[in-house]
Amino acid sequence: MIPAIEVEQMHKRYGALRVLAGIDLKVEPGEFFALLGPNGAGKTTLINIIAGLTRATSGRARVMGYDVVSRYRQARRMLGVVPQELVFDPFFTVRETLVLQSGYYGLKNNGSWIEEIIHHLDLADKADTNMRALSGGMKRRVLVAQALVHKPPVIVLDEPTAGVDVELRQGLWRFIKQLNREGHTIVLTTHYLEEAEALCSRVAMMKQGNVVALDSIRNLVGSVSGCSVRLRLSPDTLPPALQPLMSSREEGCYILTLAEYSQLEQVMAALRKAALHVLEMQVLQPDLEEVFIRIMGTHKIRKPETLSV
Amino acid sequence: MTGFLTLLYKELLRFWKVGFQTVFAPMVSTLLYLLIFSHVLEEHVQAYPGVAYTVFLVPGLVMMAMLQNAFANSSSSLIQSKITGNLIFILLSPLSYREIFFAYVTASVVRGLAVGLGVYLVTLTFFDVPLSSFPWVLMFALMGSALLGAIGVIAGIWAEKFDQLAAFQNFVILPLTFLSGVFYTIPSLPPFWQGLSHLNPFFYMIDGFRYGFFRASDISPYVSLGIVATCFVAVSWLTLQMLKRGYKIRH
Numbered sequence: 350m351i352p353a354i355e356v357e358q359m360h361k362r363y364g365a366l367r368v369l370a371g372i373d374l375k376v377e378p379g380e381f382f383a384l385l386g387p388n389g390a391g392k393t394t395l396i397n398i399i400a401g402l403t404r405a406t407s408g409r410a411r412v413m414g415y416d417v418v419s420r421y422r423q424a425r426r427m428l429g430v431v432p433q434e435l436v437f438d439p440f441f442t443v444r445e446t447l448v449l450q451s452g453y454y455g456l457k458n459n460g461s462w463i464e465e466i467i468h469h470l471d472l473a474d475k476a477d478t479n480m481r482a483l484s485g486g487m488k489r490r491v492l493v494a495q496a497l498v499h500k501p502p503v504i505v506l507d508e509p510t511a512g513v514d515v516e517l518r519q520g521l522w523r524f525i526k527q528l529n530r531e532g533h534t535i536v537l538t539t540h541y542l543e544e545a546e547a548l549c550s551r552v553a554m555m556k557q558g559n560v561v562a563l564d565s566i567r568n569l570v571g572s573v574s575g576c577s578v579r580l581r582l583s584p585d586t587l588p589p590a591l592q593p594l595m596s597s598r599e600e601g602c603y604i605l606t607l608a609e610y611s612q613l614e615q616v617m618a619a620l621r622k623a624a625l626h627v628l629e630m631q632v633l634q635p636d637l638e639e640v641f642i643r644i645m646g647t648h649k650i651r652k653p654e655t656l657s658v
Numbered sequence: 659m660t661g662f663l664t665l666l667y668k669e670l671l672r673f674w675k676v677g678f679q680t681v682f683a684p685m686v687s688t689l690l691y692l693l694i695f696s697h698v699l700e701e702h703v704q705a706y707p708g709v710a711y712t713v714f715l716v717p718g719l720v721m722m723a724m725l726q727n728a729f730a731n732s733s734s735s736l737i738q739s740k741i742t743g744n745l746i747f748i749l750l751s752p753l754s755y756r757e758i759f760f761a762y763v764t765a766s767v768v769r770g771l772a773v774g775l776g777v778y779l780v781t782l783t784f785f786d787v788p789l790s791s792f793p794w795v796l797m798f799a800l801m802g803s804a805l806l807g808a809i810g811v812i813a814g815i816w817a818e819k820f821d822q823l824a825a826f827q828n829f830v831i832l833p834l835t836f837l838s839g840v841f842y843t844i845p846s847l848p849p850f851w852q853g854l855s856h857l858n859p860f861f862y863m864i865d866g867f868r869y870g871f872f873r874a875s876d877i878s879p880y881v882s883l884g885i886v887a888t889c890f891v892a893v894s895w896l897t898l899q900m901l902k903r904g905y906k907i908r909h
Contacts, residue, residue, distance in 0.1 A: 363909075402749055403909050422752040430750055436743035440672050452664025453751035495747065 351414040353378045353503045353534035354399060359408035361394055361558075368394045370558040372408070376536055376551075378502070381529050383545040384538045385641060386555035392538045393433060395555075396507050400430045412503055426454060429496035433507040433538075435488045437480040443467070443491055444476045447498055454499035466494045469524055486517045493521065497528075504528065506537040510544065522548060546637040554644055562644050566637060573635040573643060578605045578616060581629035588623040591616060602629065662757040665748065669765030673731055680731070680769060685776045688723040692716065692781065695841060705843045706874045716787045717795075717868045718840035720774045721802060725860065728770035728803035729810040729831050732762040736814025737823050740907070749908060755901035759811065759894070766807025767800060774799060787871060794870030794879055798886065802863040805890045806831075808897045815906050834860045844876045859889045 354376040361369040369391045376382045384392045397403035399410050401417050401424070410417045415424035438446060447466070451459040467476050470490040475483060480491065489509070496504060506525070510518045526548065529535050539545055545552055546566055554562040562569060577596070580587075580603045587595060587603050594605040594616070605616065613632070620627060673680040696712035705714040739745035748758065781787060789795060809831070817823035838860035844852050855861050866882035869875035875882070901907075 400750055401908065402746065404904060422754070425750065425752040428750075432743075432746055434743050436746055438739070438744040438747070439742070440675055441668075445671075449664055449668050450747055450751070452667070453661050453748065453753055455660040455752070457660055 350378060352376060352411070353380065353413060354536065355409075355411045355414075356395070356399070357409045359395065359398060359410060360406045361391070361398065361403070362406045368558050369398075369405070369408075372555075372558070372560055374553060374560060374563070376503075376534060378413075378534050379529070379532055380534055380536075380551060381526075381549045382534070382536045383549040383552040384536065384555060385542065385545060385552055386538075387645065389557075390555040391558040392555055393507055396430065396505055396536075396538070399505065400428060401425060426499060427501055427503055429499065429501035429504045431492050431496045431504070431506040431509050433511070435485060435492070437483075437488055437491065439479070439481045442477050442479050443472055443483070443494075446480060446491060447494055450495045451498045456499060459498070462500065463498065466497050470494050471520065486513055489513055489517070490521075493524075502532070503534045503536070506535070508538055508540065510539065510541060542636075542638045542641055552637070554641065556645055562640075569640045570635055570637060573640050575606065575608045575612075576610060576635065577633040577639075578607060578613070579603070579629070579631040579633060580605065580620075580627065582620075583626040583628050586625075588619045588625070590619045590622075661751065661753045662761055665753060665757065665761035666764050669731075669735060669761055670768060672735055673765070673769050680727070681772050681776060684723055684727050684773050685780065688719050688773075688777045689780060692719055699841075703842065703846075705846075706872055709872055709874075710785075713785055713787050714868075714872075715841065716778070716781050716785065717871045718864050720777050720781075721798070721864050721867045722835050722838075722840045723777050724770035724774035724799060724803050725806045725835055725863065726831065727773045728766040728806035729813070729827070731766040731769040732807045732810030733814040733817070733823055733827070734810075735762065735765075736811060737817050737820065740814070740818075741820070745907065755898060759808075759898055759901055762811050763804055763807040763894075766810055767803040770803030770806070771799060774803075789871055790873050791870045795867060796870075797883060798863055798867040798870065798879075801883070801886045801890055802867065805859070805863070805886065805893060808890065808893045811897050812893070812900065815900055818906070834858055838864045839876070840864055859885060862886050 352375045354374070356372050356374040359369050359372040372391075372395060384395070386392050394403060398405045399412060399417060401421050412424040413427040415427060417424045441449065444463070444467070447463045451463060467473055470493060472487070472490055472494065475487055480488065483491065493506075493509065504525070509521060513521070522544070525535055537545075537549070549566060551565050552562070552569065553560050581601060582603070585601065591605060594607065594612075595603055596606040597604045607613065607616070692712070692715060695715060700711045703711045705711060736745070739748070778787070813823055813826045817826060837855065838858050839855060844855045844861065847855065862877065862882035862885045865875045865877050866879045866886065869879040869882075
């Protein structure tokens with residue numbers, strides 16, 4: 350099967366600054382895929398290269414098998430991109446914007462699909478309003494609509510929910526999940542790890558221009574052994590034997606980090622010995638956020654080699 | 659083809675939606691030039707025998723208005739799209755660099771012709787300006803607007819800020835148009851300035867365009883047309899190379 354997105358040995362440098370340091374990545378058709386990483390990790394640069402907005406220093410990228418440079422026309426027809434910035438053309442209304450965007454892809458008689466997107470994204474009331482007069486959330490919806498106007502099999506969303514209110518965020522995800530069910534490949538970047546965890550089947554974590562983890566969420570979460578324990582005690586003191594395990598204290602609770610589940614016995618024994626009442630106790634499974642923090646914290650990156658000319 | 663036509667339509671719609679500012683305002687300012695210069699100089703200047711100065715002035719001013727507006731159209735559209743970020747919608751699309759080039763240049767030509775025609779029609783209500791060869795007039799109008807439309811694409815791509823574009827307009831386009839013989843004939847100048855004027859491609863556009871009205875010119879219209887066409891080909895080639903490489907727009 351032809352991968353929806355395939356990136357091979359992608360490098361990008363701006364002068365001496367290395368933004369991408371040899372990315373290899375494959376996204377299969379129908380996947381719901383997340384690119385995670387701190388600001389400056391290179392996520393947007395990678396997306397921009399796939400979209401043809403940025404030229405790679407070396408390496409190749411293909412969308413549905415089409416090279417994004419040598420066969421850019423086909424590649425771009427396969428790809429819909431929702432950019433991170435809230436950009437719009439102040440000269441036009443919502444409907445004009447969508448009709449024009451559709452025309453750029455060479456599509457005629459696309460009116461019924463445009464009306465369908467307008468309806469799905471709750472833009473019907475604003476369809477003939479000038480872009481300038483829309484709220485930020487509405488502009489975001491138009492950006493999504495513009496990315497979908499040519500029915501691309503692969504949809505890339507760069508931080509689609511940044512600065513978007515809860516209601517819109519949920520509506521947006523419902524719609525995108527539906528698109529995914531209908532067979533569209535979805536790639537997103539997000540800072541909200543719980544979103545990625547709830548929606549995506551696979552994630553790539555990027556750091557300083559490298560992919561440092563690439564796996565299904567289940568495997569990534571499974572790779573973190575141990576758990577956290579949340580305790581509320583009476584009296585409110587932690588026995589000295591347990592002090593080394595304490596990772597934080599919040600709202601009158603102690604949070605202990607255990608390397609293995611079997612350490613629970615030790616904890617219970619220490620509490621019994623100190624004759625403390627346990628008012629509340631929760632065992633917390635590691636989640637994607639925990640995986641993220643561990644990987645970002647521990648992964649050693651080769652120092653960028655100095656450029657020699 | 660549809661992609662190109664859509665971008666062209668969008669560019670036309672863009673200036674038409676603000677037509678008061680993009681078509682009507684330049685018409686008014688050109689007519690003001692005509693009013694003032696003809697009042698001041700009518701008595702003192704005789705460019706061609708038997709042609710009143712005001713009548714002589716009309717084709718030059720019409721051409722100047724066309725050139726400036728053709729330049730303004732592509733350059734301001736591009737810089738606005740770059741600065742507001744909405745150029746991304748064109749860059750994400752499968753439009754080729756040739757389609758982008760021809761759409762911007764054609765829209766510039768249309769705006770140039772709209773302003774030029776408007777100015778000419780208004781002056782006709784006051785003065786009798788003969789149009790003796792429509793093909794020459796049309797040829798130079800198209801060539802000149804297209805050349806300036808292409809230069810506008812270069813300026814719009816090159817400039818990163820509005821003041822850089824304004825600098826390009828004020829230090830390159832404006833001197834070239836004002837020193838091209840809009841207000842005078844070149845033989846009336848001292849030899850040094852005559853020689854300098856012959857290096858100015860805008861001079862050939864004005865001179866050739868004027869030939870279409872009076873059947874009189876400083877230079878053979880064939881030579882002028884050749885020079886203007888050569889400039890257009892050279893500038894277009896440069897513009898296409900910039901667009902192809904994504905100079906300043908695909909980083």
